[in-house]
Amino acid sequence: MMSLMTQKTIPAKQPLSDWFRRNVAKLVVAPTFGLIIFFVYGFIAWTGYVSFTKSKMLPTYSFEGFYQYIRLWKMTPWNVAMENLLVFGSLFILIAIVLGCLLAIALDQKVRAEGVLRTVYLYPMAISFIITGTAWKWILNPGLGIQSLMQSWGWESFAFDWLINSEMAVYTLVIAAVWQSSGFVMALFLAALRGVDSEIIKAAYLDGASLSRIYLVIILPTLRPVFLSCFFILTHMAVKSFDLVVALTGGGPGYSTIMPANFMYEMTFRRNQIGLGAASAMMMLATVMAIVIPYLYSELREKKNG
């Protein structure tokens, strides 16, 4: 089909095919751009509008101001969800970055079997959060999981019931999410470490600097962009986390581990509160944008300067 179209354009000379040839790039971009305009911008606008109405099961279009937003922030589950996002997000991001960075540095010391280790560290990134959640739910379940394993090894008083403890369940999400994502952070850091100029390091070493000092003072500061990228990607993952919660804790016990995405889903598809669902979705968009915009801004500025 493509060669057919090319052939059509080659004889040319007529005004129509001339016009076609001059505008072919725009014509090719048009479907993609049209889809994005409609399904991204149009849909965000629609959700934004619905968030200002009293829509319940079906959308209504009479403007009601911030009614849903006020209602949203008065609801305990939403506040729990935002609190969970803060606790889960900060721990997840911090641990994943520290662990990923540490593993990258360790792997960068000319170790044997580096390829195998890298593969092992990174494979969880290839599987779905639903599978991660299912696997960790099995491992962490108090009846037959780690708790009973430790007890069978003779540590009778060992207790590890975070999964069913509403105070601690949110930390099981951190364990599973770190397991899934830290290998990815490791891969980003390793790629960057491979790009560091080894002459500088040798010089510093010959000057008598210790290995840990070389890393802390010379290498890590040059990796600032990687830290920023990781921070940004992991934040994005945290705000969007939905499936891991569904599979690992189901939001429970009670609603102690729900996240904003789960709240949105529940309101929109289960409780017929689509106005409220739309308002919570817009809050999530605002959260992501609060992080994306400064990030993109700093990226663009760096490029101009560099």
Add this chain to the structure above:
Amino acid sequence: MADLSALPGGKSPWQSAARFGLYTLLLIFAAYYILPLIVVLSTSLKDLDEIRNGTLLSLPSEINFDAWGYAWNEACIGVSCTGLKPYFWNSVAMTIPAVLISTLLGALTGYSLTKFKFKGANLIFAMILFGCFIPFQVVLLPMAQSLGYLRIANTVPGLVLVHIVYGLPFTVLFFRNYYVNIPDDLIKAATIDGAGFFMIFWRIMLPLSPPIIVVTIIWQFTQIWNDFLFGASFTTGGGQPVTVALNNLVNTTTGVKRYNVDMAAALITAAPTLVVYVLAGRYFVRGLTAGSVKG
């Protein structure tokens, strides 16, 4: 990089100790990542008695694939007891067209935006790129309505449409950033020789593209196969993709809890992306770094 063993100073006992510590650390974390997989695999091969009487780490006394057969053919998902099989094929039927179409559109768009630059091309790229950043919750509700309106709600074609649309920002990003580094002189020379837009794409760009095509296909394949949010929002019953069916299977509470079946089902669901990862891990990593939006 930090090849300090080659430097003067020699191997002191202190250095060997550090080396030992390093390997210990690496192996402990290797265990952290690999043990869940081993536990899941060994649980899926045990029978229920063995699971109840043994521990997490005890290996199956004999290899027994019953749970796998049960998960594939018989397990109950909601009220229908068909196993994962039909849902697995739903996922296949959804993933293949969505990956191919979004990759092709991404390649054509990336090509147009870099090699046939027109006024506003950069703005259009920035506007498409924005789609990478949105939390999909902001489009769920209108999408559910639109799918109903188009009469493709709860169907595989409906999910294909959703995945094409929301995969496009990523595929455009990948191809655009790849093509931007291909010298414009190639295109100029071809244009002087009389080649048109599609001829250049077909004869010059595509032969240069295999690496980015592989990266994009792997990225899209993993994203779409692993999706849960869209599947859970837009499908019910028989139209569900395998990730949603897996979650329902695990959370179906009627009857005896068959942990071995749950674990076998999880592995069946994970198998396609794991196989791709093992076969093409290098490209997988490249996709992840490219998808991390540096560009």
